[in-house]
Amino acid sequence: xxxxxxxxxxxxxxxxxxxxxxxxxxxxxxxxxxxxxxxxxxxxxxxxxxxxxxxxxxxxxxxxxxxxxxxxxxxxxxxxxxxxxxxxxxxxxxxxxxxxxxxxxxxxxxxxxxxxxxxxxxxxxxxxxxxxxxxxxxxxxxxxxxxxxxxxxxxxxxxxxxxxxxxxxxxxxxxxxxxxxxxxxxxxxxxxxxxxxxxxxxxxxxxxxxxxxxxxxxxxxxxxxxxxxxxxxxxxxxxxxxxxxxxxxxxxxxxxxxxxxxxxxxxxxxxxxxxxxxxxxxxxxxxxxxxxxxxxxxxxxxxxxxxxxxxxxxxxxxxxxxxxxxxxxxxxxxxxxxxxxxxxxxxxxxxxxxxxxxxxxxxxxxxxxxxxxxxxxxxxxxxxxxxxxxxxxxxxxxxxxxxxxxxxxxxxxxxxxxxxxxxxxxxx
Amino acid sequence: xxxxxxxxxxxxxxxxxxxxxxxxxxxxxxxxxxxxxxxxxxxxxxxxxxxxxxxxxxxxxxxxxxxxxxxxxxxxxxxxxxxxxxxxxxxxxxxxxxxxxxxxxxxxxxxxxxxxxxxxxxxxxxxxxxxxxxxxxxxxxxxxxxxxxxxxxxxxxxxxxxxxxxxxxxxxxxxxxxxxxxxxxxxxxxxxxxxxxxxxxxxxxxxxxxxxxxxxxxxxxxxxxxxxxxxxxxxxxxxxxxxxxxxxxxxxxxxxxxxxxxxxxxxxxxxxxxxxxxxxxxxxxxxxxxxxxxxxxxxxxxxxxxxxxxxxxxxxxxxxxxxxxxxxxxxxxxxxxxxxxxxxxxxxxxxxxxxxxxxxxxxxxxxxxxxxxxxxxxxxxxxxxxxxxxxxxxxxxxxxxxxxxxxxxxxxxxxxxxxxxxxxxxxxxxxxxxxxxxxxxxxxxxxxxxxxxxxxxxxxxx
Numbered sequence: 001x002x003x004x005x006x007x008x009x010x011x012x013x014x015x016x017x018x019x020x021x022x023x024x025x026x027x028x029x030x031x032x033x034x035x036x037x038x039x040x041x042x043x044x045x046x047x048x049x050x051x052x053x054x055x056x057x058x059x060x061x062x063x064x065x066x067x068x069x070x071x072x073x074x075x076x077x078x079x080x081x082x083x084x085x086x087x088x089x090x091x092x093x094x095x096x097x098x099x100x101x102x103x104x105x106x107x108x109x110x111x112x113x114x115x116x117x118x119x120x121x122x123x124x125x126x127x128x129x130x131x132x133x134x135x136x137x138x139x140x141x142x143x144x145x146x147x148x149x150x151x152x153x154x155x156x157x158x159x160x161x162x163x164x165x166x167x168x169x170x171x172x173x174x175x176x177x178x179x180x181x182x183x184x185x186x187x188x189x190x191x192x193x194x195x196x197x198x199x200x201x202x203x204x205x206x207x208x209x210x211x212x213x214x215x216x217x218x219x220x221x222x223x224x225x226x227x228x229x230x231x232x233x234x235x236x237x238x239x240x241x242x243x244x245x246x247x248x249x250x251x252x253x254x255x256x257x258x259x260x261x262x263x264x265x266x267x268x269x270x271x272x273x274x275x276x277x278x279x280x281x282x283x284x285x286x287x288x289x290x291x292x293x294x295x296x297x298x299x300x301x302x303x304x305x306x307x308x309x310x311x312x313x314x315x316x317x318x319x320x321x322x323x324x325x326x327x328x329x330x331x332x333x334x335x336x337x338x339x340x341x342x343x344x345x346x347x348x349x350x351x352x353x354x355x356x357x358x359x360x361x362x363x364x365x366x367x368x369x370x371x372x373x374x375x376x377x378x379x380x381x382x383x384x385x386x387x388x389x390x391x392x393x394x395x396x397x398x399x400x401x402x403x404x405x406x407x408x409x410x411x412x413x414x415x416x417x418x419x420x421x422x423x424x425x426x427x428x
Numbered sequence: 429x430x431x432x433x434x435x436x437x438x439x440x441x442x443x444x445x446x447x448x449x450x451x452x453x454x455x456x457x458x459x460x461x462x463x464x465x466x467x468x469x470x471x472x473x474x475x476x477x478x479x480x481x482x483x484x485x486x487x488x489x490x491x492x493x494x495x496x497x498x499x500x501x502x503x504x505x506x507x508x509x510x511x512x513x514x515x516x517x518x519x520x521x522x523x524x525x526x527x528x529x530x531x532x533x534x535x536x537x538x539x540x541x542x543x544x545x546x547x548x549x550x551x552x553x554x555x556x557x558x559x560x561x562x563x564x565x566x567x568x569x570x571x572x573x574x575x576x577x578x579x580x581x582x583x584x585x586x587x588x589x590x591x592x593x594x595x596x597x598x599x600x601x602x603x604x605x606x607x608x609x610x611x612x613x614x615x616x617x618x619x620x621x622x623x624x625x626x627x628x629x630x631x632x633x634x635x636x637x638x639x640x641x642x643x644x645x646x647x648x649x650x651x652x653x654x655x656x657x658x659x660x661x662x663x664x665x666x667x668x669x670x671x672x673x674x675x676x677x678x679x680x681x682x683x684x685x686x687x688x689x690x691x692x693x694x695x696x697x698x699x700x701x702x703x704x705x706x707x708x709x710x711x712x713x714x715x716x717x718x719x720x721x722x723x724x725x726x727x728x729x730x731x732x733x734x735x736x737x738x739x740x741x742x743x744x745x746x747x748x749x750x751x752x753x754x755x756x757x758x759x760x761x762x763x764x765x766x767x768x769x770x771x772x773x774x775x776x777x778x779x780x781x782x783x784x785x786x787x788x789x790x791x792x793x794x795x796x797x798x799x800x801x802x803x804x805x806x807x808x809x810x811x812x813x814x815x816x817x818x819x820x821x822x823x824x825x826x827x828x829x830x831x832x833x834x835x836x837x838x839x840x841x842x843x844x845x846x847x848x849x850x851x852x853x854x855x856x857x858x859x860x861x862x863x864x865x866x867x868x869x870x871x872x873x874x875x876x877x878x879x880x881x882x883x884x885x886x887x888x889x890x
Contacts, residue, residue: 091504095506095553098551098553098554099553101554102508102553102554102555102556102559103495103508103553103555105459106455106456106459108459109455109458109459169566170566289434289437293434293437293441296441297437297440297441297444300441300444300445300447300448301444303448304444304447304448304451307448307451307452307455308451310455311451311454311455311458317566318566319566319567319568320568
């Protein structure tokens, strides 16, 4: 038998006492061991032993949720490294950025990775949300998981936004000044909310320490917990969404319906289209290797993309924050530019009503759109109305964001990006 | 595990694994390659070449290749310039090309205490040529061109006190005489038509300043400032003086240079404490104490210092009070009095001057000449002003105003200047109200000076 060298080393290690104690099953050889490998490993046990072929189809899920999770993990890793150097003080934060760039080994690379992974995560969480909408995957029994997803989307934005301030450069200072003033437009509580965020009326040391505490502890802890619940829910709701098949049990299984003589049945207590329920065995394959290998490959791909971006494109760092010299125009982070564009028309409607309605509509969506049609397929014909409405909102968001990003110049006036910007001068 | 459907996985694993590995290598190489290492290796080579004994050679070859930095917590700076400029403190490298050139002045300004960027500017934390020299986007402080380096002396030293910074002193003189303060505030003194200049040196480049002096409107559209007619030397000097105005407050040790015992510091003290009330210089002043013209010949400096600290200790029975001068202040006063015997020129002590002389100083102090011309002769253009499109001269004010009227006019100003042609933009220059800036005694002196401007024997003014 021609066994490759890495595999032989691995097998030799597996046979040692230490190897056996860590990897109880080892590289699985039989179907029984494949199932055991999934159940006996902590990292793998949150996934089922067998998985539906439909869930593995890359063209269905596009792996967007998984990519978001990987980016989150990369962010935690690089974020911890950055914390070793960063000091949340208005006097020292900017210097720490400079030191990372000029004297810390791989400091710039780590910061670049963090920056790119952060932007990509915002993007991929948004894409994931769109995928779930267009495949009708938020419908029963996954309503609550959609709600968790909306919560994670907001947390992602909050994480990115709080991280934006930390370099304490002009970009950071004015993006946060603009971003928090959008929050200030909310009626009654707006100014109080802004005061709460900033710990004052302007962006300063108090705001920096608040954003720092939120960014490195509160928000990641909350996001980590919610990701765990989100993934657990995927499992409990019967895996990834897919079209209903004859015999699928969608209703809640009552405890009384379970056989009373088997206590382990509680472990698999799940609603909806579980792999075990009414399922044609030919549709299922073992998670090891079919699911796990794909996951590892996707992780490698994400790491490669983030590394590539980080090596060749530096994270921006502008001048030291200067409260008396606003850039013209001062712009919020890109994912809030659509909002800033709306605010430029009307602070109240654009800054409060529209985003408020959008978030409420997103949260309530699964409870409003209850018809169980078009689940598990892209752009289902039966959902043409819902898809059209969503697409129009999405298009509007994209158009406003593009306008805010590329077509707005000094004093938020209209500029055409392909023309040379007018020279703005100011007094001495 | 010989399932053919799994074959393709191994291909992908290999490909992606290699890709990630390759990227890590590229990232590592890019991080590991740093410009400064090239310069350090060159330095090591040069040191090795110059070594004459085996010990020196060994020492040179084992020089660590590492970032070098000067930590200056008081100045909020970390200067890593010496990472590339490795021989700044080694005189044997005099005349070497950069980055290995020797830097003189080490004795007066030890680099470990001053670093580099406090004088040369640039970005001290950076370790690449472009970043460190500040020629990159998003860095406000590029290196100061060497021709303007004296601008930095002004941060610690009084411009007039420093004999090795003549350009700076000259720049200050041009600034005061051109009447810039008529429109601009510096250190809180000056007008309100133009912006304050306290931090102008940190924000503007020499090139910008040059354009601005010659044709203000080209860099600041709509500027009311008249183009300045300056000779090339005076232009360079005033640019240098502007560059020295960085507004950076230096901490104790460095700021103390400003009050280092010096004759002019002593003169300021002499004026402030009113010494002239009891003592006289050049025949003017009080008669209670002795005249001070030749005190430098009569007394030793040690005696004078002691005398300033405690008069009774060295001349029992003296009625001179203890002013509580510090050691440094006593030295400065001594310096001033010792120098009196060298200076045959009359000192311009306010208490000794006539109101007209004091008024001339006020005219100069607040930069009235900036708009009204030297000695109030007029001639500064003010487009579309009814007064011949110029700011009016002041020679004949004595004919048109009473003293009280003129005083009110100075204090209240005139915001609206009558236009020659109402359809064109209003005249940019106007008379700012000086109330609150100028004090009452100063206005009286100024009015006296302005009244004195009327040419003698000329009564046919209006």
